[in-house]
Amino acid sequence: MTDVRIDDLPIRDELRGKSPYGAPQLDVPVRLNTNENPYPLPEPLVERIAERVREAARHLNRYPDRDAVELRAGLARYLTRTTGHEVDTSRVWAANGSNEVLQQLLQTFGGPGRTALGFEPSYSMHGLISRGTGTGWISGPRRDDFGIDVAAASAAIAEHRPDVVFITSPNNPTGTAVDADTVLALHDAAQAAKPSLVVVDEAYVEFSHRPSLLPLIEGRPHLVVSRTMSKAFGAAGLRLGYLAAHPAVVDAVQLVRLPYHLSAVTQATALAALEHTDTLLGYVEHLKAERDRLVTELRALGYEVTDSDANFVQFGRFEDAHAAWRGILDRGVLVRDNGVPGWLRVTAGTPQENDAFLDAVRALRKEQS
Numbered sequence: 001m002t003d004v005r006i007d008d009l010p011i012r013d014e015l016r017g018k019s020p021y022g023a024p025q026l027d028v029p030v031r032l033n034t035n036e037n038p039y040p041l042p043e044p045l046v047e048r049i050a051e052r053v054r055e056a057a058r059h060l061n062r063y064p065d066r067d068a069v070e071l072r073a074g075l076a077r078y079l080t081r082t083t084g085h086e087v088d089t090s091r092v093w094a095a096n097g098s099n100e101v102l103q104q105l106l107q108t109f110g111g112p113g114r115t116a117l118g119f120e121p122s123y124s125m126h127g128l129i130s131r132g133t134g135t136g137w138i139s140g141p142r143r144d145d146f147g148i149d150v151a152a153a154s155a156a157i158a159e160h161r162p163d164v165v166f167i168t169s170p171n172n173p174t175g176t177a178v179d180a181d182t183v184l185a186l187h188d189a190a191q192a193a194k195p196s197l198v199v200v201d202e203a204y205v206e207f208s209h210r211p212s213l214l215p216l217i218e219g220r221p222h223l224v225v226s227r228t229m230s231k232a233f234g235a236a237g238l239r240l241g242y243l244a245a246h247p248a249v250v251d252a253v254q255l256v257r258l259p260y261h262l263s264a265v266t267q268a269t270a271l272a273a274l275e276h277t278d279t280l281l282g283y284v285e286h287l288k289a290e291r292d293r294l295v296t297e298l299r300a301l302g303y304e305v306t307d308s309d310a311n312f313v314q315f316g317r318f319e320d321a322h323a324a325w326r327g328i329l330d331r332g333v334l335v336r337d338n339g340v341p342g343w344l345r346v347t348a349g350t351p352q353e354n355d356a357f358l359d360a361v362r363a364l365r366k367e368q369s
């Protein structure tokens with residue numbers, strides 16, 4: 001039998017020659033490459049999850065709550081409490097990770113014959129999910145310091161008239177956050193070019209020095225904020241993302257969501273995690289301090305470091321970033337080469353993991369000097 005490769009299959013043309021998203025999952029002592037939270041869930045929360053899941057298991061013969069109302073109400077309370085902006089259940093939608101939230105948005109507002117635009121370098125899944133939903137992808141500009149230049153960004157929107165605009169704040173992989181005025185200017189540019197959906201991806205916002213941009217959804221039915229429990233809640237394995245927007249957007253994504261997309265087990269687990277918000281946000285404070293320490297120490301070592309509002313830090317510059325990535329890996333620490341020429345990204349881990357990383361880059365620096 002001859003080997004059949006992907007491109008031998010009758011797949012859609014736009015998927016030909018593409019690679020799946022994937023950071024290497026290597027078995028090394030210190031893994032600081034996927035922006036996970038290094039702290040396992042606290043034991044009382046693990047117990048609470050077990051209790052809630054046990055109760056849910058008694059009803060697994062039935063489909064789950066299709067509209068996930070109790071969970072959305074809990075997420076709305078969390079958003080109201082942490083942003084000071086009143087959000088109710090009708091403005092919140094949840095799915096399996098914010099990747100699925102973004103996919104549902106693109107299935108609803110993008111699709112064949114439509115385009116989405118993001119300011120790169122940014123989260124590569126925005127482009128990949130766009131392609132996966134048949135949406136054309138347009139790469140918009142960033143400044144050399146990785147901030148967004150409002151005039152250049154608005155000009156790109158005016159030129160391409162995208163149907164969906166992504167603003168990632170804090171941005172992955174650079175850590176850069178944008179201010180409310182920038183979002184408002186880009187939102188206005190996007191509405192002037194074509195009424196389009198503006199998606200503010202706030203996956204890392206709990207780690208930011210700046211407040212959430214969520215209050216901007218008020219009175220702007222084309223502005224959506226997407227969030228996740230993967231980072232601040234330390235629950236990447238749970239797969240729970242959510243959005244806040246005008247209730248009409250929440251109604252619209254239900255046109256494309258699969259029925260019963262959020263399992264009863266997922267809903268029960270996420271509800272348990274929300275009960276422990278305060279403890280989990282305590283870990284976020286530790287991680288913010290560790291993130292700031294990484295910035296300071298990397299700069300002291302002579303590296304260039306992009307200001308970070310996330311739980312990771314972009315550092316460089318390397319003549320050959322991939323060789324530097326390999327040099328750090330050889331010392332037992334896995335960081336991320338996102339393909340931004342000259343730069344690498346390290347996730348803030350526990351103090352011990354961060355020390356191991358700093359030892360590795362110190363040794364690398366010595367070897368190179």
Ligand code: PMP
Pocket residue numbers: 034035096097098099100123168171172201203204227228229230236239240241
């Ligand atoms: N948005 C951004 C900017 C991200 O970096 C990530 C994860 N790396 C996601 C969304 C998706 O996260 P999840 O699907 O785990 O919620």
